[in-house]
Amino acid sequence: MTHDPAVATARLKARALELGFEAVGVATVGPLEAQQHYEAWLAAGRHGDMHWLASDKHRQRRHEPERLVPGIRSVVCVAMCHPVARSAERDARVGRIARYAAGEDYHRIMKDRLLQLERWIQTELFPGSGSLWYADTGAILERGWAERAGLGWIGKHSGVLSESLGSWLLLGEVLVDRELVPDAPVRERCGTCTRCIDVCPTRAIVAPYQVDARLCISYLTIETRGPIPREMRPAIGDWIFGCDLCQEVCPWNRFAPESREARLQANTLEGWTLERFLQIDEPTFRELFATSPIRRADRGGFLRNVCVAMGNRAQAEYAAPLTSALANEPEPIVRAHAAWALGQIAAAHESLRGAARAALEHARQHDGDALVREEASAALA
Ligand code: B12
Ligand code: SF4
Ligand code: SF4
Numbered sequence: 001m002t003h004d005p006a007v008a009t010a011r012l013k014a015r016a017l018e019l020g021f022e023a024v025g026v027a028t029v030g031p032l033e034a035q036q037h038y039e040a041w042l043a044a045g046r047h048g049d050m051h052w053l054a055s056d057k058h059r060q061r062r063h064e065p066e067r068l069v070p071g072i073r074s075v076v077c078v079a080m081c082h083p084v085a086r087s088a089e090r091d092a093r094v095g096r097i098a099r100y101a102a103g104e105d106y107h108r109i110m111k112d113r114l115l116q117l118e119r120w121i122q123t124e125l126f127p128g129s130g131s132l133w134y135a136d137t138g139a140i141l142e143r144g145w146a147e148r149a150g151l152g153w154i155g156k157h158s159g160v161l162s163e164s165l166g167s168w169l170l171l172g173e174v175l176v177d178r179e180l181v182p183d184a185p186v187r188e189r190c191g192t193c194t195r196c197i198d199v200c201p202t203r204a205i206v207a208p209y210q211v212d213a214r215l216c217i218s219y220l221t222i223e224t225r226g227p228i229p230r231e232m233r234p235a236i237g238d239w240i241f242g243c244d245l246c247q248e249v250c251p252w253n254r255f256a257p258e259s260r261e262a263r264l265q266a267n268t269l270e271g272w273t274l275e276r277f278l279q280i281d282e283p284t285f286r287e288l289f290a291t292s293p294i295r296r297a298d299r300g301g302f303l304r305n306v307c308v309a310m311g312n313r314a315q316a317e318y319a320a321p322l323t324s325a326l327a328n329e330p331e332p333i334v335r336a337h338a339a340w341a342l343g344q345i346a347a348a349h350e351s352l353r354g355a356a357r358a359a360l361e362h363a364r365q366h367d368g369d370a371l372v373r374e375e376a377s378a379a380l381a
Contacts, residue, residue: 008125009181012076015120019113020260021078021172022165025149025183029072034144035063041210048214050223061139068140069132071177077142077149078117079160079169080110081259083266090266091238093273095309098218098242100170101293102266108291109263110135110172118174126178135172142171150183156208157196157246163189166256167247189252196246201235205246217243221305222297227336227371228308230378238309240274240302241294267292274313275321277306278329278338300331307334311341314348323359326376332369339363339372343379 009026016024039059047053061067065075082100100106114133121131134140143160147153151171152162161167163186190208197205204215213219217239220228228236247253259265272288280288285299294302307325310318322345325338339360346356357380364376 005179005181008178012121012125012180015125016076016078016117019116020080021113022081022169022257022260023079023151023162025077025146025151026180027075027077027145027148028182029065029075031063032141032144032148034141034147037209038062038141038144044212046206046210046212046214048219048223049225050213050219058139062141065140065175068138069130069175069177071130072175073178074176074180074182075145075149076117076174076176076180077146077151078114078172078174079146079151079162079165080106080113080172080261081165081169081257082106082261082264083259084166084168084253084256086244087266087268090268094269094277095238095240095274095306096244097240097266097294098244099168099266100264101242104263104291105293105295106170106264107135107137107293109261110170111137114172114174121174121176126176130177131174133172133174135170140173140175142173145173146171148182148185150186153186153188153190154209155196155250155252156190156194157200157205157250158209158211159247161250161252162186163252164255164257166253167250168253168256168259193251195249195251199245199249201237201245202232217245221301225301227333227375228304230340233308233340234312236305236308237312240305240309241297274306274310275318278303278310278321278325278334300333303329303331303334304337307337307341311337311344314344316345316349316352319345319349319352319356323356326359326363326372332367332372335363335367335369335372336375339375339379346379 013024042054065072118131118133146160152160155161159167202215204211206212217236221241282299289295322338322342326335329335342356346353360376360380364373367373
């Protein structure tokens with residue numbers, strides 16, 4: 001136990017690194033510039049259907065962390081690196097999955113580590129202190145605090161990145177009601193680069209540092225519960241969960257270290273293909289993705305994404321599984337997107353057009369769901 005903030009800060013940082021975090025920094029509590037950006041972002045409707053982000057309770061908590069931990073003095077920010085690469089062989093079989101999501105759910109790993117850190121703070125460092133941990137789990141401006149704590153700067157793609165770690169990292173925090181020595185923010189090093197803005201296929205980075213979630217492939221494939229807007233589908237390519245394009249082109253990621261966390265390493269999904277995914281039933285989906293973030297999309301949302309990827313690839317061999325899904329799949333959201341994908345295949349392959357149109361015509365007339373009938377009709381048009 002110590003009362004010297006400098007000693008306590010040094011011990012705390014050593015403990016965080018020992019727990020496997022790649023970086024740790026401290027921010028003092030006080031209004032964040034990010035709060036204004038956040039309010040402007042909500043006012044512009046850029047949160048889309050993520051309504052919880054705009055609720056009064058959520059906003060108040062984000063603006064006043066005292067509501068989270070009474071007497072809060074410091075925000076300890078940590079970063080954990082996730083894998084820096086994807087496998088081309090797996091991409092070819094199942095489409096692209098964002099690197100952070102290809103292994104075990106990072107929330108579980110962050111939770112394990114942050115709980116250990118928090119318990120150590122409460123028992124060893126500051127007995128009797130009040131604290132709370134977060135990792136994408138609550139009403140806190142994680143990037144804004146990480147920026148203040150000197151973990152990195154906010155890149156033009158709006159992510160936190162650093163010279164030594166790049167941007168393939170995930171953030172977590174422990175809020176503490178004790179004084180620690182704060183770190184200084186680091187200088188922005190994007191310079192004149194605009195690669196992330198230029199590469200984004202949906203133009204979701206509407207201005208430097210500003211992402212309109214409604215246009216972001218990550219939002220469309222993970223957060224959107226209903227149909228993916230038709231006009232957005234072609235730009236999604238074969239991303240079936242999340243998107244990494246704006247980070248892949250970032251020059252600072254050339255220096256990004258490999259993840260040291262075995263649980264984050266990609267599941268190879270051996271034996272799975274897009275066609276086979278289309279036949280997955282609910283119990284198998286739950287089992288296959290039991291510890292994966294992909295579970296979050298639910299079977300229907302995931303297969304919706306699979307259909308979009310198949311439609312964009314427009315490979316002839318997808319015609320049969322998509323036709324079968326259009327006729328037999330129980331979830332309307334999947335049948336609707338199968339109809340769209342079949343339309344894409346019909347457009348790309350003259351030899352398959354007749355059969356595809358017949359299947360679509362049947363769905364247009366007989367499907368029990370209005371969304372599917374409408375999608376089939378649009379695909380025929
Ligand atoms: C909602 C959300 C999303 C949404 C919206 C993303 C967005 N850019 O706003 C969607 C679903 C699209 C998304 C996607 C992704 N996300 Co997300 N997401 C969140 C969440 C829950 C809230 C973010 C938020 O409040 N957005 C609103 C904006 C206004 O806030 P912000 O992005 O924090 O804002 C910063 C900058 O944008 C900047 N800013 C905003 N406007 C302006 C204007 C000006 C003029 C300036 C100068 C600056 C500026 O200020 C803020 C910081 O100072 C956070 C967790 C959390 N509680 O913070 C994770 C989080 C941001 N996501 C994360 C990740 C990993 C991703 C993805 C990389 C996943 C993927 N591979 O598919 C993508 C990246 C897409 C992208 N380019 O941002 C990580 C980011 C780690 C990092 N290195 O930064 C977080 C922190 C989760 C975590 N604990 O690790 N995400
Ligand atoms: S994650 Fe993909 S869609 Fe979203 S801003 Fe980055 S490049 Fe654009
Ligand atoms: S790609 Fe360029 S502009 Fe975008 S975050 Fe990286 S350095 Fe900054």
